[in-house]
Amino acid sequence: MSIRSEPLIGVGRPARPVASLRAWLDSESVFSWLMMAPPILFLAGFVGYPLCYGIFLSLQDRPVAQPGVFAGLKNFAIDFNDPVFWRVVANTFVYTGVATMLKMVCGLGLALAMNQQFRMKNFVRAVLLLPFIVPTVLSTVAWMWILDPAFSVLNWFLIALGMPKPGPSWLGNPVLAMASIIFINTWRGLPFYGITLLAGLQTVPPELYEAATIDGASGWQRFRYVTLPLLQPIILIVTLFSVIFTFADFQLVYVLTHGGPQNATQLFATYAFDIGMGAGQLGLGASVALTMLPALALLIVALTIYTRRQ
Amino acid sequence: MVTGYGPVERLLRLWLPLVFFLVLALFPFYWMAITSLKPNAELYNTRMMPLLVSHPTLKHYVDLLTQTSFLTWTWNTMLVAVVSTAISLVFGVMLAYPLARMRFAGASLIAMTVAAIYLVPQPLLFIPLADVINRLGLGNTLTAVILTYPTMLVPFSAWLLLGYFKTVPKELEEAARIDGASRLQTMRRIFLPLCTPGFISAGIFAFTLSQNEFLYALIFLTKSSVRTVPVGVIAELIRGDVFYWGQLMAGALLGSIPVAIIYSFFVEHYVAGLTSGSVKG
Numbered sequence: 256m257s258i259r260s261e262p263l264i265g266v267g268r269p270a271r272p273v274a275s276l277r278a279w280l281d282s283e284s285v286f287s288w289l290m291m292a293p294p295i296l297f298l299a300g301f302v303g304y305p306l307c308y309g310i311f312l313s314l315q316d317r318p319v320a321q322p323g324v325f326a327g328l329k330n331f332a333i334d335f336n337d338p339v340f341w342r343v344v345a346n347t348f349v350y351t352g353v354a355t356m357l358k359m360v361c362g363l364g365l366a367l368a369m370n371q372q373f374r375m376k377n378f379v380r381a382v383l384l385l386p387f388i389v390p391t392v393l394s395t396v397a398w399m400w401i402l403d404p405a406f407s408v409l410n411w412f413l414i415a416l417g418m419p420k421p422g423p424s425w426l427g428n429p430v431l432a433m434a435s436i437i438f439i440n441t442w443r444g445l446p447f448y449g450i451t452l453l454a455g456l457q458t459v460p461p462e463l464y465e466a467a468t469i470d471g472a473s474g475w476q477r478f479r480y481v482t483l484p485l486l487q488p489i490i491l492i493v494t495l496f497s498v499i500f501t502f503a504d505f506q507l508v509y510v511l512t513h514g515g516p517q518n519a520t521q522l523f524a525t526y527a528f529d530i531g532m533g534a535g536q537l538g539l540g541a542s543v544a545l546t547m548l549p550a551l552a553l554l555i556v557a558l559t560i561y562t563r564r565q
Numbered sequence: 566m567v568t569g570y571g572p573v574e575r576l577l578r579l580w581l582p583l584v585f586f587l588v589l590a591l592f593p594f595y596w597m598a599i600t601s602l603k604p605n606a607e608l609y610n611t612r613m614m615p616l617l618v619s620h621p622t623l624k625h626y627v628d629l630l631t632q633t634s635f636l637t638w639t640w641n642t643m644l645v646a647v648v649s650t651a652i653s654l655v656f657g658v659m660l661a662y663p664l665a666r667m668r669f670a671g672a673s674l675i676a677m678t679v680a681a682i683y684l685v686p687q688p689l690l691f692i693p694l695a696d697v698i699n700r701l702g703l704g705n706t707l708t709a710v711i712l713t714y715p716t717m718l719v720p721f722s723a724w725l726l727l728g729y730f731k732t733v734p735k736e737l738e739e740a741a742r743i744d745g746a747s748r749l750q751t752m753r754r755i756f757l758p759l760c761t762p763g764f765i766s767a768g769i770f771a772f773t774l775s776q777n778e779f780l781y782a783l784i785f786l787t788k789s790s791v792r793t794v795p796v797g798v799i800a801e802l803i804r805g806d807v808f809y810w811g812q813l814m815a816g817a818l819l820g821s822i823p824v825a826i827i828y829s830f831f832v833e834h835y836v837a838g839l840t841s842g843s844v845k846g
Contacts, residue, residue, distance in 0.1 A: 277747070284670065286748045287663035291675065294656035294719055301697075301716045302682050302690065309693035368582035379583065381832040386590050388828050388835070390777045392795035393817040397593040400600060400810055406608070408596060408615050442589065447839070449586075454840035496684075503686030506779040510799055524688030524780075531692040532784060541692045548689065555684040559677050 313542035319535035330542035340543070342518050343526045350437060350522060351501045357441040359494060362448025367478075369449065370456045380450060387446040395510045398439050402426055402511075429519030432512050436520050440507055448493055455489035456482065495558040502554075503547060523547045594818070601625050601815035608811055625811035626819075634789045635816060638797035643823065645707055645793060646775035649714040653771045654764060656715065657722030662752055664723075665730035666738070676727070683720035687780050690716070695784050709785040710793070714775050721774070722767040728841050729763030730756075766838035769831045776824050794820040 279285055313330055317323035334340045369380065386394060401408055402425035410422030425435050459482060467477045505524035508514060514521035514529065521529075523543065531540020600608065602621040607613055629635050663669070664676050694713060703709040733756070741751045782796045789801060798816045802809050828835060 281748055283667040283748075287667040287669045287672070290659050290663050294660045294723070295675070297656060298679075298682055298716065298719060301694070301713060302685065305690045305693040305697060306685070308697070309690065312693055312696070364582060365586050368579060368586065371579050373579060373583075377832075379587070380836065381829065383586060383590050384828075384832075384835070385594065385825065388773050388824055389594075389821040390779075390795050390824065392777075392779050392799060393820045394593055396798065396813055396817045397597045400808075400814065401593065401596055403808075403810075406611065406615075406810075411611070411615050442593075445586075446590070450836060451840050454836075499684050500686060503688045505688050506795075509779075509783075524686075527688060527692065528780075532695070537692055537696065544689055544692060551684075551686070551689065555681050558684060559680045562680065563673075563677060 309541045309545060312538050313545050315538040317536070317538035319537055323538060326538065330539045331546070333539060334542055334546060339518050339521065339526070340546075343521050343523055343543075344546075346433070346518075346520060347502060347522045349433065350440070350504070350520075351498055354437045354440045354444070354501050355494060355498055357437065358444045358448045358497060359490070361441065361445050362452055362493075365445065365449030366452035366456055369453050380453075384446045384450060386443050391443060391506050392510055394443065395439060395507050398435075398442075399426075399511055402435055426512055427516055429516055432516060432520050436508055436511055439511065440501060440504065443507070444497055444501070447497065451493050452486060452489060455486050459485050492558065492562060495554055495561070499551060499554050499558070502551065594821070597814045597818045597821075601811060601818055603811065605811065625809075625815040629812045629815045629819070633801060633812070633816075634792070634797065635794075635819070637790060638792050638794045639820070639823075641707060641791060642776060642793040642795075642820075645710050645714065646772050648711050649718055649775050650768055650771040652711070652715045653718035653722045654768055656719045657726050657767060658757070660719070660723035661726035661730055662756070665727050666735070666756075679720045679723050683717065683724055687717065691780055691784060694781070698785055703785070705786060705788045705791050707786075707791055710778070710781055713781045713785070714778055718771045718774060722771055725767045725770065725838055725841065726760070726763050729760060729766070733759050762834060762837070765831055765834040766841070769827060769835050770838050772827060773824050773835075 280289070312323070314325060314327060315323035316326040316329065365383070369376070369383075373379075400406075404424055404427060405421075407422065407425065409425070410418075413422050414420055423431055425431050463481050463485075464477055467481050472480065503524055504522060505528065508520055508522055508525050509528065512520045514525045518526075523546065527540045527544040529540075530536050530543055534540075599616065599618055602623070602625075603618045604620055604622045604624065607618060607620065613619075660675075660679060664672055664679075698704060698709045698713070703712070737755050737759070738751050741755045742748075746754070777795075778793075779795045779799075782793045783799075786792050786796055789797065792800065794816070798813065798820065802813045802816055
């Protein structure tokens with residue numbers, strides 16, 4: 256980082272050194288860079304450096320607590336020849352895609368339901384946000400108990416409704432396990448969509464709906480041709496934002512299924528964790544995590560540019 | 566908004582979806598509470614109606630507080646959350662104030678970099694960071710997480726504060742400058758006191774994010790005495806294949822309560838922060 260020198264106030268006349276130092280510190284760029292230096296150095300040290308070091312690690316054969324040996328692209332070659340890796344790729348795309356769609360559709364439904372006049376609206380909104388603010392690990396443990404193989408309360412309901420005992424094995428069956436993590440991710444992320452979209456709905460001027468109604472638009476047409484176009488920027492930002500964090504999700508899957516059964520719910524983050532931390536292969540684990548980078552970088556750049564243009 | 570629905574239509578359009586979403590949102594918390602009050606005889610009896618408890622007991626809470634290190638984990642979680650939130654607010658102001666008020670070359674590059682860093686998810690960083698923390702000799706210390714949580718909290722606070730700072734009028738600062746105050750004095754004495762709502766929004770967000778963090782805590786904290794609640798609950802209340810469901814649910818509920826209480830006090834600020842990013846752009 257460089258400190259740009261700017262023409263100093265009072266440099267022309269023979270000012271006292273203290274006064275000119277004060278003037279120098281008061282210039283906009285000197286003040287700004289001095290102020291920003293500590294956080295920038297911190298972020299460079301704890302985000303920038305690890306990111307670069309991760310790339311370096313991914314090119315090494317590096318068992319934990321041993322010196323690394325440069326291995327070129329060997330780790331990536333191992334990944335691409337590993338059937339589990341491709342399972343992870345497919346899982347992550349299914350998980351992210353389906354969960355995002357569900358959160359979007361249900362979130363829009365929640366926002367539309369909330370965008371009506373009723374009593375205790377702020378209280379209801381506060382309660383609906385609870386799944387989003389409570390620590391994910393703790394709510395996931397509750398879901399784990401709800402889906403327990405022997406004492407599932409959900410299965411108790413299903414059996415009471417006539418399903419044969421013992422009911423579905425939610426976390427033991429590969430397809431149901433994937434459906435379960437998608438459902439719980441949706442449960443947790445839905446309020447974020449709902450409340451953000453609600454804030455967007457509240458910025459739509461009522462005159463537009465009145466004008467559309469006078470022109471003979473039906474309820475669906477008002478939604479399709481007035482609400483949706485005006486919400487589009489918010490929908491885009493919320494979706495991009497949530498895709499990034501769903502794509503790289505870790506804690507929900509780690510707690511609920513640990514990637515099982517038979518890697519059916521293994522995602523990039525949990526697989527990188529198993530290899531890097533579980534098996535102690537830091538280089539190989541870093542390479543798995545880094546394979547997320549191209550897709551993530553694309554999303555991050557898109558979102559950053561889009562919000563800057565707004 | 567179009568009004569004038571009949572009662573039946575209002576039931577279908579408003580109350581039915583609302584009740585559905587409320588039950589969905591709250592059922593897991595009800596289930597935590599009811600499970601934590603059940604004696605084991607009821608907990609593992611599949612013939613009993615599971616939604617109610619007939620002989621409530623506080624045994625699981627007593628066991629949790631006396632036989633595990635839950636109180637230590639709670640203290641650790643609070644300490645880490647408060648310190649990393651404080652660091653994030655201070656660093657956030659140091660980034661956001663110049664970006665909101667000063668003109669200098671590189672400002673937009675810094676602003677975009679900060680936004681991009683916020684979006685870098687932890688799974689991309691945890692393996693190299695684990696090595697960095699080990700080399701610094703910080704394994705199994707709370708310092709390890711106090712240093713790493715702000716990597717996500719600082720960019721986030723800076724971004725949220727930047728948006729807030731831009732809504733504060735400049736006139737007072739300009740007047741102070743004309744009266745001869747330095748830039749630092751203007752910022753500290755005139756500007757920052759005007760920004761309390763912004764600090765509350767950013768602070769409560771940073772606090773809930775720290776309470777929620779799991780991956781770094783899982784990797785860096787492997788001794789019971791330094792664990793946070795999420796890691797302690799997962800690592801120590803699930804022993805092998807044995808699940809202590811009563812204690813687990815008691816722990817999950819108690820661990821959620823601090824966040825829920827703080828959130829309930831500042832819910833309007835929380836919602837303002839949540840929606841500012843996307844609504845204001």
